[in-house]
Each structure stands twice: as structure tokens, then as C-alpha cells.
Amino acid sequence: MSNSEVLPLLICTETREKYEGYSRIAEYVSEKYPGGESQFLPDTQLDKRQQLINASLISYVENKVKYLNEYNLYINTRNYEKYTRKLFQHYFPFPMMYNQPLKFYHNAQEEVRMVGLTANKVGFFSMSGNLEEVIPETEYFNEANSSDVEDNSEGEDEVAITTLHEKQILANSKKKSLFVDFTSTTTKDLNKLLQPSHFRDPQGDETPSLWNEIKYLLGLITY
Template sequence: MELHVWGTPSEISLLSPQSIAIYWYMSLCVPSELYEVVTSCNTDLSLSGQLPTLICHGEGTQYDGLLDILRYLDQQGFSLDTGLLKEQRAINEGLVLYVEDKFQLITDYCLFLNKSNYEQYTRSLYSKYLPFPMQYNAPIVARSRAKLNCERIGLKVEDKSQVTEEMMKNVPSVSKIHRMKYESMIEDKLLMKNSVTNMSCLRQLNEYVGRVLELQAELNANHEGDTLGLFGENRLTSGDLIILAHIYVWTRAALPDQFIKTFLDKSYPHISTQLEHLLQERINPATDHVQIRLPSFTESPNLFNSIKHLVI
């Protein structure tokens, strides 16, 4: 089996919490000799146009997206959810769907709509993963998709062109000096608007994380102390790993704007502590045994393969 994801052999990309989650998941429940991870960053390999995708050459089949891959692995007997009672499975499956919807909204905002993170981090990632000229169009497409998704809950950002039009529509023709002054004012207004939208994002985040933690508290009523495990600290489920993957993305030091990490550390201090503990004790030791390789030419996102994909 080949698991195709966003990233490089040294790091699965923050662009895709789904790639991170399934990478962790398979490392914990699938023998490492049965599969390899390919950091192809090639969405053309996926029928849905999204990574991750799992290709099973022996069967001539493939499974696109996190949920389809989880279902296939479960059918093959590779599952972290084995042993869950019927009611627990239903709760876990519901949580997976909830997190994939709600937490993805926060991830989209954090990576693509937050001005500092997008301009200083996210956009430049594509030059690491894609060749010229594909590296320029891909972040624009991804940002447009993220904007549409976030608009569902009222998280909207204004681009510089929109703010410029708003500020300049009643201003007569000005000198170069005055225009430079207005440029500075426009940047200040963009930063102010970004701060306001950050607060809206945090309100939504607080609601979503709060609901998940309430559910975890109910299911772990007899457990002392905080845990990020849905059914106890000694068990990790598919739902747990999807939650952890999104939180992992939000709290990485590589992001220039640490507004989510700052909020979580203040409001839910146990989250970062538990995440780092699970990474060190459970997840990293498992991923150390996973085979990861670069894509071959036919697996790579290059113009030749892209044209071939369109023709075929």
C-alpha cells in the first residue's frame, strides 16, 4: 500500500491535518512492512482532488480522503477502534464527522485567512512541494476554497484591494507622498480587521473545543485528571487522532501568528501538555518505523503529469 500525503520525507505538512492524522493512525495500527508513505503532494492522484489517498496496487483500488481510508483499513482489520462497544463506536464516528467539519473551519482560517500566517508561512510552503509555475496557482485556489468554507460561519476577511477601494473612493487624486500615507493607513486597517476576525475565530474555536471536552469529561467521569483521549488516556481512537492533528497544526511554532496557541495555553493549558506527551510517548516512537520516500517522476506534481491527467 502507498499512502500519498502533503509534505516531505522529513515532515508531513501542516497544510493537511488529514495527512498528519492518517500518517499517525497507520503508524499505530498497520505493520510498517505493509505500506510506505509517499510525500507526492500530487492531488491529481486522488479522484477527489484531495490528499491523503491510499493506493493498493495489488488490488487495483484506491481510497481517497481520510474517512474512506479509515473505513478501508477497518475492513482489513487495521483499526484503533477495535474493541469499542457499539455505542462507543457510534460516538467516535459522530465525533470524527464533527471535527472534520468544525475543526477544519478553524484550520482553514488559521492557515489561509489569517494575514500573517498566510503571507509569511502558508503561501511559501507550496514552493517546497510544487514546481514552477504550479506553486503560484495552488495557494490561490486553496485560499479561495478556505474563504468559502469559513464564510459559512461568518468568518470573512477583506483583501487589500477591498480596503483600498473603501478608503480611497471619496478621496481625490493625491500626490505620491499622500498616497504613501494612505498605503500605511490601509495596512493599519487591514491589521485591525485581522485582529477583529481573529477574535471571531477564537469564539468559534472555544465553542468547538468546549463541546469536545464536555463529551470527553462525560465519557471519562471516573478518570482523575485531564486527558485528550475520548475513552481514556490509555486508548487512542480515530477521533482522538483527528482532534490531535488539527490542534498540532494550530499550535506549531512555525506559524508567525500564535493567536490560537496563546488562547489554548491560557484557556485550556492541559491540551498542549497532553499533546506533547502523546507525541513523545506514543506517536513519535511509532512513526520512527514508517518508510517515507519522495515521489517518482510519474507520481510527482509536474506539468507533464498534470496535462496527462487532464487528457486521460
Template structure:
């Protein structure tokens, strides 16, 4: 008998890489809850959540929204048999590092990096949502990501009175200071285009290097913590940080973000290559754990939404009317 239903972003039996918290929540429930008691539904329907955020865990009486509340409930109900709880300051520090810093790298990689945004992220919403929501949702997330990435210092603030708060309406709206120049001939137009493309490439390269340095600072802290809590390990060895045999909530969330950042389906592999080159032991161990956790998902009850859970126009109207 199914007692719990976890709703996540995704399509059919595939959980979205765009939303790491959904993947982390799916790993958590399949690790802690007997498979016959849990369904994972790739509904991509934020109306099922009071806060408009997925993942959401539905029980008979209460819903839990977001990875933090879901993990707290699961570990209280199932006593952390396979996952250790977030009780000490070190675990809380890692979660804070992920939620306040690593998430900005994730936003940069999937939204501010136009190669990834145009070549992967935006296309995924055509799988998750029907017309016309498939256009509005990625643009809304793009604008939120741009503002937050700018506030983290990974992108320059746009010109204007309000700086980082001036917003943006799309990935191609940043106007170059020389775009007002008028082409005098076909040759001049080609030269202007080539010059503009070169400036844009240099700008993107500069921003990407800044993001990699920011990521490096985060991973340095995680590797340092691993050595501090496990001094018996060789310096070039990475393993579970808080317990030799049980994964922690913090590590589930960490590996979900690493999986997204290094996903093979992304057109730009700069972050994947950077982590592999500079943090090879961490990269190897992370990939091993990610494979193990994904194997649990292969055996679990992932299913598409039923007709009332699909985020289409008819259900949207019903939701707005309170049905």
C-alpha cells in the first residue's frame, strides 16, 4: 500500500537534472522508505505545492515542501536507518554552503551559460510542461537565476539606476554599448557582427572563469572538511565525510548538485572537466555514489502523473477556481 507520494520535476521515469533538490529527495525516499510504500511522480506540477516549489511529499494528512522539510520528516519517521540525520554543525555548514553558494554555480551553469541554457535547459521544459507554460516557466526561472547569480558576483550588474535589481526579460537582452552603430555596407555589417561575437565570447569566458574560481573555493572547503573529520585518510582520498558506512542528508544534496553540474547531456562540459582535473578523488567518489543512488531509482516506483496531476490548462483553471 502506497502511503507517500513524492512529486518532482521530470518526465516519464526520468527525474530532472535541472532541479537537483528533486533528485536528492528521490534518493532520500528510496533509501529510507520501503518501495511498496512510496511513489515518485514526475508531475512537474508546482500547483501541488502551497509554495509553488517542488519537490513536495504528500502524505495522507500533510504535505512537506522542499528538500529540507522532506528530509526532516523522513528521518523522524524512519529513524535514519540508512541515512544519518543533520544534527551536528559540520553537516549544517555543508548544507548552508550548498544552499547559499553551490546553488549559484548551478544557476550559472544552466541559465547564465547560454550554450547550456539554449542547448539543454530551455528544451527540457518542452518535456515537462504543455503549451503555453513551456515558455513562461523557463523564462521566469532564467530571470530569477540571473538576479541571484549577479548578487553572488558571478555576473556583472547591468547598467541602470537599480543595478542588480533592474532585472532582465530574456537571455539576449543585454545590450552591447556599440550595438547602436549603423552598418554602412554589407562588409561593414559582417565586420561589426564578427567584432560583437568576439566581445561576447570574451565576456562569457571571463564570467565562466569567475564561476570556476567560485566553485573551487566551495570544493576546497568540502575537501578540507573531509580531511579534518577523517585525519586517518590519505590526503588524496575522498569518501563519505560524516560516517564510514551511512550517507548523510548533506551529502545526498551535494551529490545531486554535482550530478547536475557534471551531467554529460550539457553542451558545455567546462565544470565537468574542471572538477575532474582539479578534484579527481572527489570526482571519482561522487560518481560512484551517484551511480549507486541512481541504481536505487531504477528499481523504485517512478511513474508519470495521472490526468488530474498533469500541469495543463484545464487543470490550471480548476486549480485557480479551487477545485
């Protein structure tokens, strides 16, 4: 529902105008409830020091609290299954409410991993950021597995992984991790530059629906 895919999202019930992100929501609250009606004040009524504190607070929320919220909504299995996923059926038609939660889940999973907020073996989570990448074991990687090749009575052709091959696997895994981090951060920075005023609501065949998805797959409509 967010045109620029920025959360959280506030929709005004009167005008249906969308306010995306913490800054825009704070501006709406300060304009909607000015003066003594609210503790929120617009930036025009703040001095330079207060504006700096305000910007620092929003930056802290976006870079710290945001990921804690994503962890609670998506990575926490019980919250995701019992609460978060059920909310999408109120916003997306069938079968979109099944696809979109997975998209947000994978995005949240990647962002949480990047800041170091992941579950460890004892069930707690770490904010250190120093994560050890878990690389699945390959066949005949360890000496114990290599000895099994000699005991193979069926005579099947088996190829053991050499030390060079092992290094290549580890290098490729690290490159893939760096590439994913780069694409995630780049996409996030580009989304911040998007202006909601440059987007419009979907019209006609652009509206998400199962029928339009089928027509698109059949080549009956193009975008």
C-alpha cells in the first residue's frame, strides 16, 4: 500500500492521503494537532538544536527500533504466524495475501541479518554485528567422510572436494553475501529518494488481482 515501499504507513481517514515513514507521520501529527493540543511541534517552531535532536531521534528510530520491530513482526515465528501474516488478508485480494507476506518476510530477514539481530543456538539474539556465516557441509569435506569413499563397495564414482575447491566454495559464499548486502542497502537508499507525489494509484489492468495476473502470464496485457 505504500507507494515508495516505506514503512510505517499512515492513511488519513478523511482525505485518504498516505504519509510514509516516521518523518512524514511526525509532520502530519504536528500539523493535525498544533499548539497545546499535542506535544508535537513542527520544525518551523524549533530552534537549530531542537531540530538536530529531532533528526537524531528519527535516525535512531529508523536504524535501531525499525529492525527490532521487524524482528518482532516477521522473524519471531509465533508473531508472524499468529498476527502479522493474518493482517495481509485485509489489504490484498486473493491470492496476493499469500505472496506479499513472504516478500516482506524475506526483506525483514535480510535486514535483520545485516544488523546482527539473529537468533543463536541458545535462543537469545546478538546486536554485535559479528555474525559467523553458516556454510552447509559438502560431501567428503571432513576426513571421516573421506574415509567412507574407500569403503564404498558399489564402486560408484565419487569425487572428493580438494582444498582448492573448498577455498573456492568459501570465496563464492562470501562474494554472494557481500552482493546481497550491497543490493539490499542500495535498494534501501534508492527507496529513500522516491517521492510519493511521483506515483499514482493502479488503474484498470494495473490493479493487483488474480484475474489480471492470469492475463499478464498469458500475454493478454503488458505493463
